Amino acid sequence: MNTIVRHRWSYLYIAPFCILTAVFVLYPIGASMVYAVFRWDGIGQLSNFVGLDNFREVLRDDIFWGSVRHSFVYTAVLVPVQLVLALVLALVLNDRGLRFATFYRAIFFLPAVMSPAIIGVIFQLLLSNFGQRIGQWAGTDIGLLSDPKTALGVVVVIGIWNTLGYNLVYFLAGLQTIPEELYEAARIDGANRFQLFRHITVPGLAGIGPIIVFLAVIGSLQVFDLVQVLTGGGPFFATSVVNTYIYQKAFGGASSSGVITPDVGLASAASLFYGLLLMVVAGLQAIVMARRARQRNEGGLR
Amino acid sequence: MNVVPQSSFTTSFSRRSLLGGGLAALAAAGLGGSLTACSSGSGQSSTGTVTLTHWDWWVSQAPWIEDEMQRFAGTGGGAQIKRTLNQFDQYSNLISLSQRSKTLPDTYMIPFQPNLQTQVSAGWLTPLNDYVDEAWLKSFPKYSFVEGNNMFDGKIYTTPLTGRGPIYQLYINNQVFRDAGLVDPAGAVRIPQTWDEVGQFASTITAKSNGSVYGLGMGNSGGSITNAWLNTLVLPAGTPGGFLGMDYRTGRYAFGEDRNYADVIGLLKEWWDQKLFDPASLSVTDEISRAHFAAGKFGMTVAGSYAIQPWVAEGFTDFSMTTLVGPTAERRGFFYFSPGGKSIGVSSDTEHPQEAAAWVKWWAGPEAGARLSQQYGIDLSVYPENNDPAKIESEPFGQYAALADLTRLQPDPVVRDPSAATVAGFSVTPSIGDIIVGSLTGQVKDTGAALTKLGDESDAQLDQAIADAQEAGSGVTRDTYVFSDWDVTQDYAYDIPEYPAL
Numbered sequence: 001m002n003t004i005v006r007h008r009w010s011y012l013y014i015a016p017f018c019i020l021t022a023v024f025v026l027y028p029i030g031a032s033m034v035y036a037v038f039r040w041d042g043i044g045q046l047s048n049f050v051g052l053d054n055f056r057e058v059l060r061d062d063i064f065w066g067s068v069r070h071s072f073v074y075t076a077v078l079v080p081v082q083l084v085l086a087l088v089l090a091l092v093l094n095d096r097g098l099r100f101a102t103f104y105r106a107i108f109f110l111p112a113v114m115s116p117a118i119i120g121v122i123f124q125l126l127l128s129n130f131g132q133r134i135g136q137w138a139g140t141d142i143g144l145l146s147d148p149k150t151a152l153g154v155v156v157v158i159g160i161w162n163t164l165g166y167n168l169v170y171f172l173a174g175l176q177t178i179p180e181e182l183y184e185a186a187r188i189d190g191a192n193r194f195q196l197f198r199h200i201t202v203p204g205l206a207g208i209g210p211i212i213v214f215l216a217v218i219g220s221l222q223v224f225d226l227v228q229v230l231t232g233g234g235p236f237f238a239t240s241v242v243n244t245y246i247y248q249k250a251f252g253g254a255s256s257s258g259v260i261t262p263d264v265g266l267a268s269a270a271s272l273f274y275g276l277l278l279m280v281v282a283g284l285q286a287i288v289m290a291r292r293a294r295q296r297n298e299g300g301l302r
Numbered sequence: 303m304n305v306v307p308q309s310s311f312t313t314s315f316s317r318r319s320l321l322g323g324g325l326a327a328l329a330a331a332g333l334g335g336s337l338t339a340c341s342s343g344s345g346q347s348s349t350g351t352v353t354l355t356h357w358d359w360w361v362s363q364a365p366w367i368e369d370e371m372q373r374f375a376g377t378g379g380g381a382q383i384k385r386t387l388n389q390f391d392q393y394s395n396l397i398s399l400s401q402r403s404k405t406l407p408d409t410y411m412i413p414f415q416p417n418l419q420t421q422v423s424a425g426w427l428t429p430l431n432d433y434v435d436e437a438w439l440k441s442f443p444k445y446s447f448v449e450g451n452n453m454f455d456g457k458i459y460t461t462p463l464t465g466r467g468p469i470y471q472l473y474i475n476n477q478v479f480r481d482a483g484l485v486d487p488a489g490a491v492r493i494p495q496t497w498d499e500v501g502q503f504a505s506t507i508t509a510k511s512n513g514s515v516y517g518l519g520m521g522n523s524g525g526s527i528t529n530a531w532l533n534t535l536v537l538p539a540g541t542p543g544g545f546l547g548m549d550y551r552t553g554r555y556a557f558g559e560d561r562n563y564a565d566v567i568g569l570l571k572e573w574w575d576q577k578l579f580d581p582a583s584l585s586v587t588d589e590i591s592r593a594h595f596a597a598g599k600f601g602m603t604v605a606g607s608y609a610i611q612p613w614v615a616e617g618f619t620d621f622s623m624t625t626l627v628g629p630t631a632e633r634r635g636f637f638y639f640s641p642g643g644k645s646i647g648v649s650s651d652t653e654h655p656q657e658a659a660a661w662v663k664w665w666a667g668p669e670a671g672a673r674l675s676q677q678y679g680i681d682l683s684v685y686p687e688n689n690d691p692a693k694i695e696s697e698p699f700g701q702y703a704a705l706a707d708l709t710r711l712q713p714d715p716v717v718r719d720p721s722a723a724t725v726a727g728f729s730v731t732p733s734i735g736d737i738i739v740g741s742l743t744g745q746v747k748d749t750g751a752a753l754t755k756l757g758d759e760s761d762a763q764l765d766q767a768i769a770d771a772q773e774a775g776s777g778v779t780r781d782t783y784v785f786s787d788w789d790v791t792q793d794y795a796y797d798i799p800e801y802p803a804l
Contacts, residue, residue, distance in 0.1 A: 041726070043398045043416045048770070063731060124523065124590060128582035141577070145523075145585030148743050232525055235584050236732070236740035251391070252415075252729070261727040262415070 029275075035268035042250065042264035054269035063237050064270060067245040068277070074156055074241060075220035082160045083167055083216060090171035091201070105172070112165030120229025123158055145231055148238035155239050159226055163219070170212045171205070178204035206296060210289040217285065221278055242274045352381040352657045357397070358411035358646065359390040362611050366678040374664045381657040401426055406649035408658040409665075412460050418644060419723035422454045428648040429457035431804055433659035441668060443686060444800035445711070450720030451642030453802060461666040462643025463674075465682035465689055466709040467702065469637050470530040470604050471623040472500070478515055478601035482507040493624045495631040497535065497569055500602065504578040507601040518573060519580035519600030521591025528570075528738040530604045536566045537635040538628030542712065542790045544638075545734050547760055550713045553784035555761050557734060558754030565629075567741050567749050574742045584739060596621075610698050611680055623701055626708055635790050638712035641798075643684060675703065682706055711793040713785035721776040728763040730756055 004011065036055065039048040058064050089108060093101050111119070127134075127144050140147040144154045182200050191199070224243035227233060233240030233248065250267030360367060364387065371383040386407065388396050394413040400406050406426065412418055421427055439447065442462065447453050452460045472494070479491045484503055486492055494500045504517020520527045529545035536544060541562040543549045549556040557563050573579055580600045583591070588605065595603045596618040613621065626633050646665055648658040664670060671683030672693075679699030682689045691700040715722040732740065734756060740746030764780075771778050788794055 041415065043394060121587075121590075124582075124586045128580075128586045128590065128594070135581070141581060142574075142743075143581040143583070143585050146581060146583065146743070148745050151585075231585065232523060234523070234525065234739060235743045236736055236745040238743075238745065251395070261729045263729075 032268040032272055035264050036272055038265045039263070040265045041252075041262045043262070050265065054265045055273065057266060058270045058273055063240065064242075064245055066237055067233075067240040067242045068274070070152060070239060071221050071223065071241040071243075073152065074159065074223055075217055077153075077156050078159050078220050079213065079216045082164055083213065085160070086164055086167035087171050089164075089168050090175055091197070093168070094172055094175045105168070108168050109165035111162050114162070116162070116225035117229050119158065119162060119226065123230060127154070146235055148235055151231055151235060152239045155227055155230055158230065159220070159223060162226060167212055167216060170208065170215075174205045174208035174212070175201070177208070206292075210285075210292065214282070214285050214289065218278065218282060221281065242270070246270050246274070352654050354381050354383050354409060354652075354654060354658055354661055355407035356383050356385045356409045356646070356661070357388055357393075357400075357407045358385070359388050359393045360411070361387065362608055363674075363678075363680045366674050366680050369673065369678075370665060370670050373670075374661055381654070381661060383661060401651075404651055406651040408652040408654060409646050409648055409661055411646050412644045415727070417723055417727075418452065418459065419450070419454060419720070422457075422459055425650050427459045428650050428652065428655050428658075429459060430461075430648065430659055430662065431457050433656065434458065434663065434804070436801075436804055438663065439801055439804060443684060445641035445796060445798070446643060446684065447802050448640075448642035448717055448798065449802065450716040450723055451640060451714070452644055453642075454720065456802065458802075460644045460647040461662065462684040463645035463666050463671070463681075464643070465675075465684045465686060465706065466637075466639045467607060467682040467689075467706045468625040468708050470534045470606055471625045471702065471705070472534055472627055473595065473603050473605060473609065474622040474624070475595060475598055475601050476620045476622055478507060478598050479503070481515070482510045482601065484601075491622055493622060494602075494627060495624075496627060497629050500627055501569070501573060501576075501578070504573060504602060505576065508578050513577075515598065516580040516600040517578040517602060518583075519591055519595060519603050520583045521586045521588040521594075522584050522735075522739065523587045523590075525735060527588050527591075527604065528735045530606070531570065532563075532566055532734065532738065533637075534604050534625055535569065535627060536562050537637060538626035538633040539566070540634035540790060542635055542638055542788075547734065547757065548783070550715075550783065550785045551788050551790070552786075553780060553782075555757040555764070557757035557760070558750070559757065563734075563753050564750050567738055567753075570738060571741050571749075584742065607681060607699070607702050610696070610702060611678070614679065614696055614698055619698055621698065623698075623705070625705055633708070633791075636708050636710040638710055638790075640714040641711060641717060641796060675699070710791070711796070713788050713794045715778070715782045717796065717798060719778055719782050721771070722778040722782050724771045724774060724776045725764075725767045725778055726770065728760075728767055730759045730763060732756070 034046070037049060037051055038046045039050045039054070040046050092098065093105055093108075095101070098104070124145070135141060135144045135147070135150070138144065138150050138153075140150050144150045178200065182204070183196055186196055186200055222243060223241055224247065227239055227241050227244050228247065231239040233244040246267045249263050249270065252262035356371075358367070367385065371385060375382050393411075394415040397406070397410060397413045398416070401424075412421070416424075446462050447458055449456070452458065452462070474491060474493065476491045479485065482503075484492045484506060492503070494503050500518075507515055507517040520531065522528050533544040539562040541549075541556065541560050542551070543556050543560070547555040547557045549560065580591075580594065582594075586594070591603065592605060592609050592613070594600065596613055596616065613619070626636065628634065646662055648655055648662060652658045666684070668683075668685045668688065671685045672688040674680055675683040675688045676693050677695060679694060679696030682703060686706075689703045689706055691703045694700040694703055732746075732752065734753075737746055737749065737752045737756065740752070741749045746752050764783075768778055768780060785794070
């Protein structure tokens, strides 16, 4: 008790975080666990206990597994492409000799602060008016977002454009932590650009790099708004990702069926299951990161 | 399948600790603003003027609503109306949230979920019986107030506002038709009467423009417009279930059994494969598509009457319309409606039921109805005399009003047995709309099998919903859904009073 009193200001400072986390993270998780064992439309009272039926239904639903697959494909394509692009751009923009660097940074970050709803409308208009020619190059003549063979690819490309700015900023922050003296010393020793990159930049980013990858992977696996506004998961679930699946189950509303009856219990079950899946992915990433950090440290000690 | 909650798990655990807290996240997502709007608005000013809070989701109808609010404040009852416009797809949640926090607006448009029966049994609404009389009741057309629809246990909870009219129309861009030479010898635009003519005209438009203009177009990004196409084409073929699929003649979902479903989807697929549709049809929203139609990007589209007013407001009036285009010019089916009707009601949280009821009566009155159809051209009025095309100021909306007789009364299980209202709604995925899209894109290879599966699963879900309702005390059975004597070309003859006793 004395400890609490002695450190009361510390507790006071972290209280808002704890309260917000409890209300907006822990409570919804706990509530979802309860919802998941009821058949419930989200409006009336919880009365129809169904045990694990919602989980069974989710696991038997081909559309759910299709959505999982699309989420992982989205991530598997977006993350490496976006990170390479972000790193290249960050290297260019980190060049102190570059004029208007701040302006360029703002330009590249701009899509990240745009509303996904606006992005959805803009790209729908762009693709409906000018996308046909691009579509023909891509081997489709029914519209890039209308063709199940190209729709997910288009969403990935727009996703790369949309969120590139965040990773660019992360890499820039990482690059700016590398002492300039290291580059100067290496140049004096005759290192070329590639060697500077290979032996100074890459090790210099070894600390922040895995965190950027971790955030990009988890963020991409949770993609929602962009898909919802661009395609709503269509055509015929060709771009459905897990979060659009959960949203459509939870909130129902207008859809291709006219009106979908909300099924909060099923959505909660899908959400919990996918949450577990993401925890496994995050755990594996954490293990790999820890192992690499240990190897680095051991290497450093040697 | 979702079940309307019936009974026991109704402790404070479920109602307060779970819902109250779980909904905090929704409030954080911006829904709280509406609740605040509700809870803070209602009351009485220092000058004694009552201010009523009112919620609805109507966007394009806003000019009419705001006009009526002003008129009501001036002459109708003296109360000011503070309106909150809500997002349609969140409306049910918002009303539910406000009910839980005991801040329901004084009057609100009846949400689709939970159904009215559930709202009434949960005490959300104040009956209007104490504020209306028989003369008011009989000012409405017959069968406007029906037990199980807008009345429960002899108490009226809401009123019809809009009249029966075709839900969807096939719109024709006259200029595109003229450019393609689709005019009769007198120079009038030719209106397609059959499936074949729609295809032929679309083909002519696409060919004559060298592919720069398409015959057909839609905006199905939101997901539901394919259903509008289906209804416009399948109902006149004598398939009364439309995209909902329920054929009350058999009480079964007819997706797999009624050949017309497969035929219409095959027709749409044929038009799609012939590239008669705008290629963006599956990827743009309905709103964008309607703008493209007005701009002449394609010659024909299907939409509801809601499309008319925005087009007229933007200066686009050179269009024609028809509806119920079937395999032959003879219509073997129509748009179907149940008797009764819902619009707004008085909440049980109101402190001013007298004034709120006066607003409901004003809102649903014949004068307001006349302005709705004649002056604003927004929707047909429940009073047929208001819908005379000659009295309607907007020529395009007058065209729509002229189609009003293409509707029929359908049988309704809830009218037969009001306890059928406790049968919960359900959804089957892939839905009919999904199957149409999947067929167009080639993702659904066997449309017939997909339709059969949809019909079977819908029947199974309904059986389960009925069983759940029976368990909760309803007397509904599958037979409640069977009206084998129904002639789909005629109004269903109801064995109920034309006007209920107050």
